[in-house]
Amino acid sequence: xxxxxxxxxxxxxxxxxxxxxxxxxxxxxxxxxxxxxxxxxxxxxxxxxxxxxxxxxxxxxxxxxxxxxxxxxxxxxxxxxxxxxxxxxxxxxxxxxxxxxxxxxxxxxxxxxxxxxxxxxxxxxxxxxxxxxxxxxxxxxxxxxxxxxxxxxxxxxxxxxxxxxxxxxxxxxxxxxxxxxxxxxxxxxxxxxxxxxxxxxxxxxxxxxxxxxxxxxxxxxxxxxxxxxxxxxxxxxxxxxxxxxxxxxxxxxxxxxxxxxxxxxxxxxxxxxxxxxxxxxxxxxxxxxxxxxxxxxxxxxxxxxxxxxxxxxxxxxxxxxxxxxxxxxxxxxxxxxxxxxxxxxxxxxxxxxxxxxxxxxxxxxxxxxxxxxxxxxxxxxxxxxxxxxxxxxxxxxxxxxxxxxxxxxxxxxxxxxxxxxxxxxxxxxxxx
Numbered sequence: 001x002x003x004x005x006x007x008x009x010x011x012x013x014x015x016x017x018x019x020x021x022x023x024x025x026x027x028x029x030x031x032x033x034x035x036x037x038x039x040x041x042x043x044x045x046x047x048x049x050x051x052x053x054x055x056x057x058x059x060x061x062x063x064x065x066x067x068x069x070x071x072x073x074x075x076x077x078x079x080x081x082x083x084x085x086x087x088x089x090x091x092x093x094x095x096x097x098x099x100x101x102x103x104x105x106x107x108x109x110x111x112x113x114x115x116x117x118x119x120x121x122x123x124x125x126x127x128x129x130x131x132x133x134x135x136x137x138x139x140x141x142x143x144x145x146x147x148x149x150x151x152x153x154x155x156x157x158x159x160x161x162x163x164x165x166x167x168x169x170x171x172x173x174x175x176x177x178x179x180x181x182x183x184x185x186x187x188x189x190x191x192x193x194x195x196x197x198x199x200x201x202x203x204x205x206x207x208x209x210x211x212x213x214x215x216x217x218x219x220x221x222x223x224x225x226x227x228x229x230x231x232x233x234x235x236x237x238x239x240x241x242x243x244x245x246x247x248x249x250x251x252x253x254x255x256x257x258x259x260x261x262x263x264x265x266x267x268x269x270x271x272x273x274x275x276x277x278x279x280x281x282x283x284x285x286x287x288x289x290x291x292x293x294x295x296x297x298x299x300x301x302x303x304x305x306x307x308x309x310x311x312x313x314x315x316x317x318x319x320x321x322x323x324x325x326x327x328x329x330x331x332x333x334x335x336x337x338x339x340x341x342x343x344x345x346x347x348x349x350x351x352x353x354x355x356x357x358x359x360x361x362x363x364x365x366x367x368x369x370x371x372x373x374x375x376x377x378x379x380x381x382x383x384x385x386x387x388x389x390x391x392x393x394x395x396x397x398x399x400x401x402x403x404x405x406x407x408x409x410x411x412x413x414x415x416x417x418x419x420x421x422x423x424x425x426x427x428x429x430x431x432x
Contacts, residue, residue, distance in 0.1 A: 031213060031215055031217055031218075031219050032219045033219050034163075034166060034168075034212075034213040034217070035168065035207065035209045036071055036072075036073075036209065036212075037071065037072040037073075037209050037210050037211065037212065038069060038070050038071035038072050038073075038075075038209055039069070039070045039206070039207070039208055039209075040067075040068075040069050040205075040206070040207040040208075040209070041067065041068045041069075041204075041205070041206050041207075042065060042066070042067045042068075042204065042205050042206075043065070043066045043067075043202075043203070043204045044063065044064060044065045044066070044202070044203055044204075045063070045064045045108070045110045045117065045200075045201070045202045046061070046062070046063050046064075046200065046201045046202070047060075047061070047062045047108075047110075047117040047119070047146050047179075047198065047199070047200045047201075048060065048061045048062070048198060048199050048200075049144075049146070049179075049181040049196050049197065049198030049199070051181075051193060051196040053191070055090055055092060056088065056089070056090050056189060056190070056191070057087075057088070057089045057090075057091070058087070058088050058185065058189055058193070059085075059086075059087040059088075060084075060085065060086050060087075060142075060144065060185075061083075061084075061085040062082070062083070062084050062085075062108055062117070062119050063082070063083045064080070064081070064082040064083075064105060064108050064110070065080065065081045065082075066079075066080050067079060067080075067081075072210075080105050081102065082102065082103050082104065082105045082107065082108050083100065083101070083102060083103075083130065084099075084100070084101050084102075084103045084108075084119065084121065084142070085099070085100045085130075086098065086099050086100075086101075086136060086142065086185065086188075088185060088188050088189050096135065097135050097136055097137075097188045098133075098134065098135055098136070099123065099129065099134035099135065099136035100129060100130035100131075100132050100134065101123060101127045101128065101129050101130065101134070101136075102127070102128040102129070102130065103119075103121045103127065104121070107119060107120055107121035108121075110200075110202065113152075114148050114152050114175055114176070114177040114200055114201075114202060115147070115148045115177075116145060116146060116147050116148060116179075117145070117146040117179075117200050118144070118145045118146070119142060119143075119144050120141075120142070120143045120144075121141075121142050122139065122140070122141050122142075123136050123137075123138065123139070123140045123141075123142065124138050124139065125138045136188060137187055137188065139187065140185065140186055140187050140188055141184070141185075141186040141187075142183075142184075142185050142186075143183045143184050143185075143186075144181060144182070144183035144184075144185075144193070145181065145182055145183055146179040146180070146181050146198050146200050147179055147180050147181075147182075148177035148178070148179050148200060149177070149178050149179060149180060149427070150177060150178070150427070151177075151373055151374040151425075151427060151428065152175055152176070152177045152373075153175065153176050153177070153371065153372065153373035153428060154173070154174065154175045154371070154372050154373075155173070155174050155175075155369060155370060155371040155372075156171075156172065156173040156174075156369065156370055157170070157171070157172050157173075157367060157368065157369040157370075158170070158171050158367070158368045158369075159171075159172075159365060159366065159367045159368075160365070160366045161363065161364070161365040161366075162363065162364055162365075163213050163214070163217040163218075163361055163362070163363035164211075164213065164214045164216075164217060164361045165211035165212060165213075165214070166209075166210075166211045166212060166213035166214075166217065167209070167210050167211055168207060168208070168209050169207070169208045169209075170205065170206070170207045170208075171205065171206050172203065172204065172205035172206075173203060173204055173205075174201060174202070174203030174204075175201070175202055175203070176199065176200065176201035176202075177199075177200050177201075178197070178198070178199060178427060179197075179198040179199060179200050180195045180196065180197065180198065181193055181195075181196040181197070181198040182194045182195065182196070213363075214360075214361060216359070216360035216361060216388060217360065217361055217363055217388070218360070218363050218386045218387055218388045218410050218412075219388075219408075219410075230376075230420075230424045230428070231267075231269070231378070231418065231420045232269035232270070232420065232424075233269065233270045233420050233421050233422060233423070234267070234268045234269035234270040234419075234420060235268045235283075235417075235418070235419050235420075236265075236266065236267050236268070236416075236417070236418045236419075236420070237265070237266040237415070237416070237417050237418075238263070238264075238265050238266075238414075238415070238416040238417075238418075239263070239264045239265075239413070239414065239415045239416075240261065240262070240263050240264075240412075240413065240414045240415075240416075241261070241262045241315075241317040241319075241323070241411075241412070241413050242259065242260070242261045242262075242411075242412045242413075243258075243259070243260040243261075243315070243317070243323045243325065243354070243356050243389075243391075243409075243410075243411055244257075244258075244259050244409050244410045244411075244412075245257070245258045245259075245354055245356065245391035245392075245393055245404075245406065245409045246258075246406055246408065246409060247393075247404035247405070247406045248406070253297070253298045253299050254296070254297050254298070254299065255294070255295075255296040255297075256294070256295050256296075256297075256393075256395075256404055257292070257293070257294040257295075258291065258292065258293055258325075258352065258354055258393055259291070259292040260289070260290075260291050260292075260315050260323070260325045260354065261289065261290050261291075261292075261315075262287070262288075262289040262312055262315045262317060263287070263288050263289070264285065264286075264287050265285070265286045265287075266283050266284070266285050267283065267284050267286075268282065268283040268284070287312045288309065288312060289309070289310050289311065289312040289314065289315045290307060290308060290309050290310060290336045291307070291308055291310050291314075291315075291325065291327060291329075291352060292305075292306070292307040292336070293305065293306050293307075293308075293346050293350075293352070293395075295346070295395075295398070302398075303343075304343070304345055304346045304347065304398075305343045305344075305345065305346070306335070306343065306344045306345065306346035307335060307336035307344075308329060308333040308334070308335060308336065308346075309333055309334045309335070309336055310327050310329075310333055311327075314326060314327040315327075317413075319385075319411075319413055320358050320362055320385055320386065320387040320411045320412065320413055321357075321358050321411075322355070322356060322357050322358060322411075323355070323356045323411060324354065324355045324356070325352060325353065325354040325355075325393075326352070326353050327351075327352050328349065328350075328351050328352075329346070329348055329349060329350045329351075329352065330348055330349045331348040331349070347397070347398065349397060350395060350397050350398065351394075351395070351396055351397060352393065352394075352395060353393060353394050354391065354392065354393035354394075355391065355392055355393070356389045356390070356391045356409060356411050357389060357390050357391075358387040358388070358389050358411050359387070359388050359389055359390055359407070360387060360388040361387070362385050362386065362387045363385065363386050363387070364383070364384070364385045365382075365383070365384040365385070366381070366382070366383055366384075367380075367381070367382040367383075367384070368380070368381050369381075369382075373424070373425075373427075373428035374422075374423075374425050374427070374428055375422040375423050375425075376420070376421075376422040376423055376424040376425070376428055377420070377421050377422050378418055378419065378420045378421075379418070379419050380416060380417065380418040380419075381416075381417050382414060382415065382416040382417075383414065383415045384412070384413070384414045384415075385412065385413050385414075386410055386411065386412040386413075387410065387411050387412075388407075388408065388409070388410055389409045389410055389411045390405070390406070390407045390409065391405065391406055391407075391409035392404065392405040392406075
């Protein structure tokens, strides 16, 4: 399943639950991550499924975009694009088929109420591809239908982002539905598909941009909001501070990165939904912190990465003004949960001392959103802010006597307040 309910605020993005595949068609304005002044409109539909019957694995995505961009300088870009991605494999027999193609929009039929989506298309040698290696045989007919099983979930967001003279106003809406998938992929998948779990989504977004961001604005993406899954009925406040420091040697032989994060969560569930606790005597506050370390040093063939839970007091933060980290990792700190990408091979013991000072203008973002599915509803407001920073850090056990400094680090804060009501049934929880 892809593109399920999102409560994470992404800096300068179209917003929570935005239509999938919203393409940034025009050129970006400096610094990276900021759109050029103009109007950006997009409508998208999306269908996907993954199937495995013990021998054959099938994974199909279909995305259809209708986009129009009108820049202040007079340039206009608009178009339609329907992308079909297919992957079929039998690992036991070492059989693999894959392909990504641009198919006619008329080959993907969607209903306005999200009750069904259908793709019927024939892949030929002349079918335009996405520029990746393809091995789907010419003449393959793909005939698949998604039938929605309900309930339909909907979300909407209004986001305002600014930095000096730059202003971005975004509105988005999206609906999605669980589905069952049936059909055939001729010549590639030997057996027809029937009642395979799938997912369908439709959405639209509009972004209005005025002004140009100063070079001193933090690169887009540095302001990351707190993200949570479905919560029981009640009131919630999730705050987050994140500090990012990176060092890159002039000859590109060394890349060192430290990310420190501190979360304060205040939860006050009122009880009822199956997705969480049923009772509460009042707000409960929890505080946690973690540090990620990544080291790539081609001079010494050193490749370390790890993420560790640390005592919250090891990270002192002052909003986006400054922060400091002082922690001694001795191997007793647990690995960060849900972090499959780090190797957890950073040598211990290791002393990590780092500091950040905010520089340049801040880039505040405000996101107001709602989500509903059956009788479950949430309303949320997120405030995100980020600033470019100068930083320095030491790792004395690995690099004795050396201080790493860089002026393209960042400090960010976020505060997500959410009110949830009703009951979140299993068919809605799976989209969280």
